[in-house]
Amino acid sequence: MRPAARTQAAIELLDEIIAAARDAGPAADKIIARYFKDRRYAGSKDRRFIRDLVYRAIRRSGDRPESGRQALLGLAEEHDDILTLFDASPHGPATITVGEKGAEQSAAPGWLAGRFDPLVDDAELAALLARAPLDLRVNRLKGGRPEALAAFPEAVTTSLSPLGLRLPEGSPIEDSEAWRSGLVEVQDEGSQLLSLACGAAPGNLVVDLCAGAGGKTLALAAEMENQGRILASDVDRSRLSRLPVRLERAGVKIVEARLFDPGREREASADLVGQADLVLIDAPCSGTGTWRRNPETRWRLTPDRLQRLVALQARLLDLATDLVRPGGYLVYAVCSVLDEEGRGQAEAFSCRRSSWVSGPVPIAGGRGAGPGRLLTPGHDGTDGFFVARWQAPC
Numbered sequence: 001m002r003p004a005a006r007t008q009a010a011i012e013l014l015d016e017i018i019a020a021a022r023d024a025g026p027a028a029d030k031i032i033a034r035y036f037k038d039r040r041y042a043g044s045k046d047r048r049f050i051r052d053l054v055y056r057a058i059r060r061s062g063d064r065p066e067s068g069r070q071a072l073l074g075l076a077e078e079h080d081d082i083l084t085l086f087d088a089s090p091h092g093p094a095t096i097t098v099g100e101k102g103a104e105q106s107a108a109p110g111w112l113a114g115r116f117d118p119l120v121d122d123a124e125l126a127a128l129l130a131r132a133p134l135d136l137r138v139n140r141l142k143g144g145r146p147e148a149l150a151a152f153p154e155a156v157t158t159s160l161s162p163l164g165l166r167l168p169e170g171s172p173i174e175d176s177e178a179w180r181s182g183l184v185e186v187q188d189e190g191s192q193l194l195s196l197a198c199g200a201a202p203g204n205l206v207v208d209l210c211a212g213a214g215g216k217t218l219a220l221a222a223e224m225e226n227q228g229r230i231l232a233s234d235v236d237r238s239r240l241s242r243l244p245v246r247l248e249r250a251g252v253k254i255v256e257a258r259l260f261d262p263g264r265e266r267e268a269s270a271d272l273v274g275q276a277d278l279v280l281i282d283a284p285c286s287g288t289g290t291w292r293r294n295p296e297t298r299w300r301l302t303p304d305r306l307q308r309l310v311a312l313q314a315r316l317l318d319l320a321t322d323l324v325r326p327g328g329y330l331v332y333a334v335c336s337v338l339d340e341e342g343r344g345q346a347e348a349f350s351c352r353r354s355s356w357v358s359g360p361v362p363i364a365g366g367r368g369a370g371p372g373r374l375l376t377p378g379h380d381g382t383d384g385f386f387v388a389r390w391q392a393p394c
Ligand SMILES: C[S@@+](CC[C@H](N)C(=O)[O-])C[C@H]1O[C@@H](n2cnc3c(N)ncnc32)[C@H](O)[C@@H]1O
Pocket: 209, 210, 211, 212, 213, 214, 215, 216, 217, 233, 234, 235, 236, 239, 260, 262, 263, 265, 282, 283, 284, 285, 312
């Protein structure tokens, strides 16, 4: 493909990604994969070039642009080599008309101004939009870091998680014997730290309330040395259905999956009231801490959606207090760097439940943020996470 045709392809893809963000459609990586599946004529260099252009344009615009052309034009205004490709050549984009303007450059949507945790400054916002590395967690049930390092000689060990390896973005992990045998799982170093901060021990009864496809569940089971019981619940059938195959690969035998009806979680967990040594709420959230992996999610979030998420998080916190045994622990986490989902949510909980003692979060990294800790890409090299831990009154 000629460079101008690649630019037009990037514009078309951006149009689809913008529409999907507005209408709750598929994620950008899925749209890109489908686009190339339907266009076999695009070679690997074309794909790399187009993909890179698309993601540069996405990262550059905090607010959702009106069109793919506007998004790319914004990038072109800063890069003459892209500007010259708006040349109206066959399959290329039309020339720029007088007064036509590119999208504004910004890190975050304008409406989020003032809503970040106070620790998130401009440097952190920039770090949230840098490219993320690929992190692996070594599964203690299958081996140690030395065996995993032997399988991935190009990897380096992570500095905060004792179980982590770091590889360049896009390394093909799922082709490796180490992944197929369950020795390693793909998991950001921040998620690894969060699982370790739960302090789960062999023999515990643990409720992983928002288990999804089980990323933290697997890490908790390894910490528990496959002894005890984990109840992994979620309201999303398709996410939860991905759990059994992951459990099998990781050699985990102590997990029971339970699908909740949204709004009827209390009935579905009645047998666990006052029983759990630990309840982990890896709560649904804005995902602002993972922008470096999914930068287009900035275009999906709305004030309404955020408000609903904050209310759901508070409801899940209150539900979880019923399940924890006297003296047991409640851990609340979000992959968000917004005050109202992290520090603010935890402070509100501490006020509502003053007999619950907020304790230090045993985590090798992050900075104190109210009753919890905040991990951020600039300070810690991880995705952004807030985590807090309370002990139930005896
Ligand atoms: C951040 S994700 C969890 C990720 C997962 N723990 C992991 O490590 O891969 C949040 C999850 O909360 C689930 N969720 C949303 N509402 C819920 C509810 N009312 N009860 C339980 N889970 C819920 C979502 O379906 C989603 O899977």
